[in-house]
Amino acid sequence: MSYDPENIxxxxxxxxxxxxxxxxxxxxxxFADINPQAATHALVIxxxxxxxxxxFAEKASDKxxxxxxxxxxxxxxxxxxxxAGYRVIVNIGDNGHQEVPHLHGHVLGGHALGPxxxxxx
Ligand code: AMP
Numbered sequence: 325m326s327y328d329p330e331n332i333x334x335x336x337x338x339x340x341x342x343x344x345x346x347x348x349x350x351x352x353x354x355f356a357d358i359n360p361q362a363a364t365h366a367l368v369i370x371x372x373x374x375x376x377x378x379x380f381a382e383k384a385s386d387k388x389x390x391x392x393x394x395x396x397x398x399x400x401x402x403x404x405x406x407x408a409g410y411r412v413i414v415n416i417g418d419n420g421h422q423e424v425p426h427l428h429g430h431v432l433g434g435h436a437l438g439p440x441x442x443x444x445x
Contacts, residue, residue, distance in 0.1 A: 325425065327373045333426035337371055347402050351388045352395040354402070363434025364410070366399040368392060374427045376416045396429045405433030411440075 328334075335341040337353060344356040346366050357365040370392050374380040380389070400406040410433030415422040 325375050327375050331426050333424050349391050351391045354399045362432040364403045364405045366431040368395040368399050368429040375425050376427050377414050380427045399431040411437050
């Protein structure tokens with residue numbers, strides 16, 4: 325899949341759509357999810373144009389990779405959920421139910437989140 329520069333997170337990065345910033349570094353931006361699925365729900369995205377985790381793992385520099393992983397843990401610290409525990413989710417592609425085609429990690433917490441997945445059928 326080629327990168328769609330019109331996707332909503334690209335527009336957030338360029339500033340044409342507003343977002344609530346939590347953190348940022350030179351290569352990573354962290355902001356609040358508009359439709360939170362837990363008391364705390366942050367999104368951590370690379371500033372570079374990567375469609376998903378597979379694309380990012382193949383093409384990103386070591387600095388971008390390290391910054392994004394650290395950004396996930398830092399989001400939990402900044403939002404105050406790190407000590408009690410939290411969950412990181414990365415949805416990829418159709419079966420992964422990825423809706424926005426720019427890599428993002430969900431950082432969820434603030435209470436017990438229950439089992440990881442509901443089993444099919
Ligand atoms: P995914 O299904 O993994 O692609 O997740 C996309 C996430 O982006 C969802 O949790 C949405 O609530 C979130 N989202 C969509 N538009 C915005 C926006 N403008 N600002 C913040 N979060 C958004």
